Amino acid sequence: MPSMPSSERVTSGLAALAALLADETRARFCLALLDGRAWTAGELARHAGVAPSTASAHIDRLVEGGLLAAERQGRHRYVRLADAQVAHLIEDLAAHAAPGHGRPDRPRTLRAASAAGALARGRTCYDHLAGRLGIAVTEAMTERGLLRQDTGFALTDAGLRWFAGLGAPLAPSGRRPLARGCLDWTERRPHLAGIAGAALCHHALEAEWCERIGSTRAVQVTPEGERALTELLGVPAAALR
Amino acid sequence: MPSMPSSERVTSGLAALAALLADETRARFCLALLDGRAWTAGELARHAGVAPSTASAHIDRLVEGGLLAAERQGRHRYVRLADAQVAHLIEDLAAHAAPGHGRPDRPRTLRAASAAGALARGRTCYDHLAGRLGIAVTEAMTERGLLRQDTGFALTDAGLRWFAGLGAPLAPSGRRPLARGCLDWTERRPHLAGIAGAALCHHALEAEWCERIGSTRAVQVTPEGERALTELLGVPAAALR
DNA sequence: CCCACGTTACGGTCGCGGCCGAAGAGTCCG
DNA sequence: CGGACTCTTCGGCCGCGACCGTAACGTGGG
Numbered sequence: 001m002p003s004m005p006s007s008e009r010v011t012s013g014l015a016a017l018a019a020l021l022a023d024e025t026r027a028r029f030c031l032a033l034l035d036g037r038a039w040t041a042g043e044l045a046r047h048a049g050v051a052p053s054t055a056s057a058h059i060d061r062l063v064e065g066g067l068l069a070a071e072r073q074g075r076h077r078y079v080r081l082a083d084a085q086v087a088h089l090i091e092d093l094a095a096h097a098a099p100g101h102g103r104p105d106r107p108r109t110l111r112a113a114s115a116a117g118a119l120a121r122g123r124t125c126y127d128h129l130a131g132r133l134g135i136a137v138t139e140a141m142t143e144r145g146l147l148r149q150d151t152g153f154a155l156t157d158a159g160l161r162w163f164a165g166l167g168a169p170l171a172p173s174g175r176r177p178l179a180r181g182c183l184d185w186t187e188r189r190p191h192l193a194g195i196a197g198a199a200l201c202h203h204a205l206e207a208e209w210c211e212r213i214g215s216t217r218a219v220q221v222t223p224e225g226e227r228a229l230t231e232l233l234g235v236p237a238a239a240l241r
Numbered sequence: 242m243p244s245m246p247s248s249e250r251v252t253s254g255l256a257a258l259a260a261l262l263a264d265e266t267r268a269r270f271c272l273a274l275l276d277g278r279a280w281t282a283g284e285l286a287r288h289a290g291v292a293p294s295t296a297s298a299h300i301d302r303l304v305e306g307g308l309l310a311a312e313r314q315g316r317h318r319y320v321r322l323a324d325a326q327v328a329h330l331i332e333d334l335a336a337h338a339a340p341g342h343g344r345p346d347r348p349r350t351l352r353a354a355s356a357a358g359a360l361a362r363g364r365t366c367y368d369h370l371a372g373r374l375g376i377a378v379t380e381a382m383t384e385r386g387l388l389r390q391d392t393g394f395a396l397t398d399a400g401l402r403w404f405a406g407l408g409a410p411l412a413p414s415g416r417r418p419l420a421r422g423c424l425d426w427t428e429r430r431p432h433l434a435g436i437a438g439a440a441l442c443h444h445a446l447e448a449e450w451c452e453r454i455g456s457t458r459a460v461q462v463t464p465e466g467e468r469a470l471t472e473l474l475g476v477p478a479a480a481l482r
Numbered sequence: 483c484c485c486a487c488g489t490t491a492c493g494g495t496c497g498c499g500g501c502c503g504a505a506g507a508g509t510c511c512g
Numbered sequence: 513c514g515g516a517c518t519c520t521t522c523g524g525c526c527g528c529g530a531c532c533g534t535a536a537c538g539t540g541g542g
Binding site: 264266291292294295298299315316317 | 531532533534538539
């Protein structure tokens with residue numbers, strides 16, 4: 001007879017996992033890494049405003065705990081989130097921690113304002129699209145009957161065909177669901193994540209429907225992308241700017 | 242222009258939330274409360290093996306942080322998880338913390354073995370069914386075309402009708418999704434959660450398809466429930482024992 | 483009315499863990 | 513081969529927070 005993992009083990013596992021994120025510096029690391037890219041240890045240290053030695057120790061703990069994956073290249077140590085499941089976990093926690101409580105605060109400088117505006121307009125969230133762009137696409141897919149959100153969150157058969165027609169057929173892979181809702185921080189509504197979300201984002205960048213602004217996680221829609229999204233999904237052009 | 246919540250705020254919110262669960266005693270509280278019932282402060286203290294004063298302070302912090310809801314009744318203070326979203330969060334974290342890492346350990350005593358067996362067989366998970374029972378029902382619904390798991394996780398129209406026919410029509414309510422997958426600790430596969438999962442569990446207890454064993458979260462299927470589940474969903478009777 | 487029990491408030495102890503700086507190991511470049 | 517750079521290791525400092533015991537508080541029962 002299969003036995004459950006003992007309750008002590010679950011308890012300490014939960015506490016240990018939470019402890020990893022309970023430190024401001026490590027939390028900042030994880031949120032930064034939510035952009036899906038790999039950062040070097042030094043970049044993370046500067047980003048969080050701590051000494052390199054401190055950052056190094058934190059990274060060790062996060063890797064040890066299975067949240068991060070590290071890879072050495074020359075004199076750099078590249079670090080990224082371990083997998084999509086971890087990204088999902090952090091998103092969920094952040095979404096629960098952030099919202100409602102206290103209204104969004106006004107950016108202090110013009111520079112900050114335009115950066116925040118760009119992020120609110122469109123950005124990547126780990127490996128899929130978020131912000132107004134992500135929501136607009138998700139809503140359009142729902143209205144066209146490609147996605148079903150009323151009874152859960154799943155692609156329809158038409159949705160599967162749509163992806164195939166796009167040249168990005170979806171293959172079920174391991175544990176990761178084909179479609180998942182990911183709560184959008186700025187829009188407070190779910191956008192498309194999972195394998196389909198990743199495929200769509202990948203395709204959008206590949207086909208130059210949108211492009212990264214500088215090296216940030218913010219993205220903007222190209223004129224070509226605007227045409228494609230309007231034509232393929234009926235996304236109102238206004239929602240993309 | 243709407244601005245994002247500042248990154249500092251999100252960071253400290255995330256760290257603060259994680260810190261609540263980063264303590265073994267508080268983690269134990271939350272896991273105990275996952276049974277969906279309300280516990281008194283004293284019960285939690287004894288359960289975790291700490292002094293009442295310690296438990297009280299922990300409860301304060303958890304309530305303050307929005308994870309728990311407390312309610313005074315006479316000289317008792319009843320405490321439960323704040324809402325389904327919090328329950329979901331804790332489940333997700335526990336599921337990520339527990340599994341794979343280290344195989345399940347053997348129960349030491351006969352008593353522990355039979356308790357673990359009962360929990361593995363069937364139990365409640367917050368407000369829905371879990372364990373082999375929960376999985377069997379979820380799988381049966383999927384095979385009957387009431388639930389779609391291949392492209393995400395959502396009820397089908399047939400599924401909606403099935404619930405209506407059961408006398409438990411599902412009404413969309415607030416933010417909570419109608420159907421959601423909840424990763425089962427023992428079975429490592431998703432079982433039905435969300436509004437539908439809660440409705441099904443409620444109905445199952447109401448119609449005495451199953452009943453709680455003592456005052457634990459473990460449930461067992463009644464002969465009547467066995468008939469009903471086999472007839473309505475084609476659940477193999479063997480999966481219910 | 484008083485006692486028992488569950489709960490809360492306070493003060494004090496103790497250990498864990500985050501932080502830095504300085505020195506060392508490894509890598510790339512001129 | 514030496515200098516610049518990145519990252520890691522080590523030692524030591526400091527503060528936060530988990531814990532308990534004690535004492536007060538409130539409720540419900542006898």
